[in-house]
Amino acid sequence: xxxxxxxxxxxxxKGKISVNPNLNRQLVSFQANKGLPFFRWFKYKxxxxxxxxxxLIDQTPAHRREILLDPFSGSGAALFCAxxxxxxxxxxxxxxxxxxxxxxxxDAEKVNIDDLIKISKKIKNIDWLEFEQAGNYGFTxxxxxxxxxxxxxxxxxxxxxxxxxxxxxxxxxxxxxxFALFSILETISFTRKDEQxxxxxxxxxxxxxxxxxxxxxxxxFKEALxxxxxxxxFDISIVKREDKERKELTLYDDSILYxxxxxxxxxxxxxxxxxxxxxxxxxxxTYALELAFLGVNNEALKEFRQSQxxxxxxxxxxxxxxxxxxxxxxxxxxxxxxxxxxxxxxxLAEILTILESYKIDNKLNNSTIVRMVKNYFFEMCLVIFEMxxxxxxxxxxxxxxxxVRYEVRRSRSI
Ligand SMILES: C[S@@+](CC[C@H](N)C(=O)[O-])C[C@H]1O[C@@H](n2cnc3c(N)ncnc32)[C@H](O)[C@@H]1O
Numbered sequence: 001x002x003x004x005x006x007x008x009x010x011x012x013x014k015g016k017i018s019v020n021p022n023l024n025r026q027l028v029s030f031q032a033n034k035g036l037p038f039f040r041w042f043k044y045k046x047x048x049x050x051x052x053x054x055x056l057i058d059q060t061p062a063h064r065r066e067i068l069l070d071p072f073s074g075s076g077a078a079l080f081c082a083x084x085x086x087x088x089x090x091x092x093x094x095x096x097x098x099x100x101x102x103x104x105x106x107d108a109e110k111v112n113i114d115d116l117i118k119i120s121k122k123i124k125n126i127d128w129l130e131f132e133q134a135g136n137y138g139f140t141x142x143x144x145x146x147x148x149x150x151x152x153x154x155x156x157x158x159x160x161x162x163x164x165x166x167x168x169x170x171x172x173x174x175x176x177x178x179f180a181l182f183s184i185l186e187t188i189s190f191t192r193k194d195e196q197x198x199x200x201x202x203x204x205x206x207x208x209x210x211x212x213x214x215x216x217x218x219x220x221f222k223e224a225l226x227x228x229x230x231x232x233x234f235d236i237s238i239v240k241r242e243d244k245e246r247k248e249l250t251l252y253d254d255s256i257l258y259x260x261x262x263x264x265x266x267x268x269x270x271x272x273x274x275x276x277x278x279x280x281x282x283x284x285x286t287y288a289l290e291l292a293f294l295g296v297n298n299e300a301l302k303e304f305r306q307s308q309x310x311x312x313x314x315x316x317x318x319x320x321x322x323x324x325x326x327x328x329x330x331x332x333x334x335x336x337x338x339x340x341x342x343x344x345x346x347x348l349a350e351i352l353t354i355l356e357s358y359k360i361d362n363k364l365n366n367s368t369i370v371r372m373v374k375n376y377f378f379e380m381c382l383v384i385f386e387m388x389x390x391x392x393x394x395x396x397x398x399x400x401x402x403x404v405r406y407e408v409r410r411s412r413s414i
Contacts, residue, residue: 009347028053032052047077057085071387082365089247093252093253097287099251102251104176105170115170117233129156135165137164144284147205148191184224187271196282197285198223203218261386266390266391268391268392271398279402280311310375338382
């Protein structure tokens with residue numbers, strides 16, 4: 001397939017591209033967080049590795065190590081690494097999963113650790129079945145999470161939730177106890193997060209006799225919760241001992257597409273970020289258990305899916321909405337510039353033409369992929385325009401992304 005414009009683009013930037021051997025798989029992979037205090041609390045599989053963020057901050061000239069922005073904050077790895085290194089940080093995240101992780105980690109700094117230790121000892125001996133009917137704070141399932149927990153696990157889970165909401169008065173301790181449960185939902189369930197979706201173990205009888213899958217050991221509620229609480233207490237104790245002063249962390253519960261355009265220009269020194277890749281992975285499905293736990297219902301789930309930067313075939317076009325938004329902010333000219341920049345990318349147009357032809361030849365695994373790729377790059381064009389606006393003149397942007405193949409490869413029959 002002729003790649004004229006892509007070759008031209010590569011030629012244009014050849015002198016600026018280099019391979020950095022320090023950025024090896026070990027440093028970049030989420031696995032690098034294994035065992036690290038805080039990062040081990042909740043397995044946000046798309047999260048940055050802390051060593052990578054630390055490496056990038058260390059590479060940044062000292063005068064640009066003041067205010068960091070991560071507009072796709074996720075679990076907040078970039079924000080917290082920056083905070084530990086004495087930078088102020090600003091984050092934007094639209095999904096309640098990441099927001100809850102960040103908020104809890106921040107609140108954990110303020111907890112009365114002795115009280116937390118006391119209550120965690122006490123609850124190890126509680127029979128959660130006794131609290132199962134003691135309130136209305138049970139887990140409300142989404143359509144796609146029903147049947148996720150084996151045996152009595154859901155009863156224990158509901159008992160624990162009722163206990164936390166009814167009996168625990170200290171809001172931070174309550175939050176941390178609930179967070180411990182939130183962090184073990186996958187471990188105690190029949191599900192496993194598998195890139196594009198939530199995969200179900202055969203023991204749940206949800207696969208209708210299709211693909212066989214056994215996720216291995218499913219942990220008991222009591223054991224998993226007790227281990228998680230010990231881990232949380234241990235990590236907080238270390239931080240409490242350090243007791244150093246940390247700079248401000250500002251978190252916006254919003255979509256980047258509407259928050260970035262209203263951040264002050266020339267206000268950021270450094271961006272470290274990783275947007276969703278254009279790979280059809282749907283966070284609202286992979287994190288369905290956690291979203292249900294946080295009270296998201298079926299309707300809200302659909303809204304969250306649409307609020308994500310376009311990266312699944314289900315995302316509808318946001319063009320008119322965004323245009324309207326810029327108009328209302330008296331920034332119609334900027335919107336035109338973003339659109340012009342998007343339409344003048346010949347290499348992208350080339351790729352879209354190829355994908356269109358694959359669509360006609362039935363070579364795509366979903367016919368909506370062309371729309372997804374187009375909208376992904378339009379939205380990213382807007383994001384990059386706005387990042388350029390908010391960053392100071394010689395500020396630095398580190399962005400992690402990946403490439404994807406959409407063409408279906410058919411095996412040849414002999
Ligand atoms: C690759 S993850 C980033 C993970 C992050 N670097 C970390 O360390 O956890 C991308 C994140 O972007 C968020 N996201 C997607 N669309 C967004 C939007 N429109 N506004 C804000 N955040 C969005 C997703 O919810 C997800 O948490």
